[in-house]
Amino acid sequence: MLCSFSSRLYRGIRYYSTYKNLIVKNVDDCKEILLIGLNRSTKRNAVNHETALELYEAFLNYENDSKSKIAIIHGHDSDSFCAGYDLTEVSIKFKMDYDKHAPAPMGPSRMFLSKPLIASIKGYAVAGGLELSLIADLRVSERSSKFGVYCRRFGVPLIDGGTVRLPRLIGLSRALDMIISGRTVNADEALSIGLINRLVEDGQSLSESIKLAKQLLKFPYQCMNTDRLSAYYSMNHTMDDSLKNEYENGIKIIEKESIQGAKRFVQGEGRGGMEIK
Secondary structure: OOOOOHHHHHHHHOOOOOOOEEEEEEEOOOOEEEEEEEOOOOOOOOOOOHHHHHHHHHHHHHHHOOOOOOOHHHHHHHOOOOOOOOOOHHOOOOOOOOOOOOOEOOOOOOOOOOOEEEEEEEEEEEEEHHHHEEEEEEEEEEOOEEEHHHHHHHHHOOOOOOOHHHHHHHHHHHHHHHHHHHHHHHEHHHHHHOOEEEEEOOOOOHHHHHHHHHHHOOOHHHHHHHHHHHHHHOOOOHHHHHHHHHHHHHHHHHHHHHHHHHHHHHHHOOOOOOOOO
């Protein structure tokens, strides 16, 4: 089948209150946290064309929603985060021209968000599902989760950023091991190589991701996000450019958040260390 994306989706955003293949909602006791749940449990949350369009739109809506500060992508009511692209829709006719402003096969995988994203992972995060998890800044994984470039086994290439993001995240040598071999990486190894950031017991990935998001929101938001964006900038620019960018954007935060924070410190807050609880 030919795979083409509707231009109105990315040149004029359509906002849906409901989705067919997603569950999108704010956390009840913290409206600043947005949950984006893949809801194709019978397919282990494999993404088909329709789901890709919905994911892209959900991420655009998050990007443009000033009230939502942190998003969490997860597998809703399923034993898997995402098993990749739905191969029942792949054929020799599958074709899509590259457009960085349009949805990718998995939906939002070409996007760079201006706000934090956490991936809450249980079960399989493989092939395109692995690529989808790499969009996130932080990955919280359950102990029984599995990672891998399983599409290697079926002759399907990584075209959703996997060959770009994975080497930057875990280093070229380790990335090539995963990309070339297509082997399974368990959660313990994923933690040791930096593929995931937090390892939790089974059944706790979403609750721990929400807890982490709430922890991030305890500290001044603009300062945190400015430093986050500066770190990404430094991955693609020279040392001199990165230092200049860090200073020019960081100095803007001084009056917005730093002065007030310094006053709190002088008054005794945080003396002797500050734990996030």
